[in-house]
Amino acid sequence: MASHNEGSQLGWGSLLGFLSTVFLKSEGLVKTTHLLTFLSVAIAMVVAGPVRAASIVSEDFESYADTTALGGTWSLADGTLDTANGNPGQSMDHPGTGGSFTGANTNSLSFPGVYPGPGQTLIFQADIYDDANSNNERNSAGLRSAAGANIIEMGHYNSPSHYAIRTVLFGAGSDGSWVAFPGLVDDAGDPLADETAVEGWHTYTAEITDSQVTFTLDLNGDGNINGTHVATINQNGGFLFDIIRLGGPSDLGSTNGGVKFDNISLSLVPEPNTAILALFCCGLGLVQRRR
Incomplete structure (x- = not known):
């Protein structure tokens, strides 16, 4: 839970x-x-x-008996509980086959609003399973204000590449375009083409301060950081982060394949x-x- x-x-x-x-x-x-x-x-x-970190959200999907129970905590669109294929244990399965902008591709969890102050870092992390069947997908783990501001997304996006991130609708300074992880390498340190899909559970992390977001991608979740990107941000008004969304970024469909999500966490360091x-x-x- x-x-x-x-x-x-x-x-x-x-x-x-x-x-x-x-x-x-x-x-x-x-x-x-x-x-x-x-x-x-x-x-x-x-x-x-x-x-110490103030834990805001910690979700490993292990406490749910079935999809109905999962829906008691998460607002589900096409998401279901996968009881056998997690990292480890159970996970949320997202096929992404619903039509775009119909509400069929967004699974969400709300929580009391938070935003990092000076000297604080808000850490958003998610494990996403890539079956490597296609690099033409649109699936992400997102953090935002439910009002539609201060949006952070990380995951699979087919334009411009596969593994990508986005910061949009912040104040001045943020770039609303999807950005591929630059200089991506495999676990041996060899260059990895942007469009290459790697099978496995991959850990995405966004470390958010009051002025920037540092994104990291750990392919296979083995502790080797394969890509890093730093984005400049400026808080949009008084909007706080208050919802996590798993699935289609901006509710886009992903007809070429879905993903699984596990180990979703949000914490504030240092705790107040x-x-x-x-x-x-x-x-x-x-x-x-x-x-």
């Missing part, structure tokens, strides 16, 4: 309790400057661990609480220096 969670390294209640205990035990025994130094170090220890704690820690350090 798709989960909508916000990870937390240290709850605010626990943090406040910890600070209160320190102040009470330190009163009358430790000078203020020493106390501030101690608190700075203590909070730094909390923040200095691995940077961690960022605030880091700023608080820096502030304590500055106060201590002034004394």
Whole structure:
């Protein structure tokens, strides 16, 4: 089942309790400057661990018994649950055979709106299965505002190539055209023609900041990055990302073949609480220096 969670390294209640205990035990025994130094170090220890991500969407399709159950979470058009061919386990199958612009090719999941602020990165990731039967397809994993703005898509597109990405309807600076991954190579490091279809599960990642999107393609999902593209963006008004769409980009059909989707995730790094704690820690350090 798709989960909508916000990870937390240290709850605010626990943090406040910890600070209160320190102040009470330190009163009358430790000078203020020493106390501030101690608190700075203590909070730094909390923040200095691995940077935590706030998980917004995490979907591996493993919890569904059948397509009906899948449709209880996802808004389905032609999507069905494939119980045998996932990465691993189960996946969403998308044949893409519906007519274009009829609503027959878009499977979607909505969530509370989010957009990365300064110093934050929103990470959108999807595994897409390519049967390599055709490079004349239109299938993608997309992230956007449901209002029709700030659109990110990555997957198969037959113009200009096969493996491609798009950023469209952002503010000034984004390019609305589909772009092939430049300098694509195979896992041996040898050049791979744009139109070449490679059979297997491939991992697409979009790392989104407030000014750019870094796309990567990992053919076969083995950790070797086969292609990278960086797109400049500028947020379109106040529109937030609030929907994931799997299937035909802009609801286009793909009569030459479909795909399967698995391991869909969306997370924000660093999580908001961690960022605030880091700023608080820096502030304590500055106060201590002034004394």
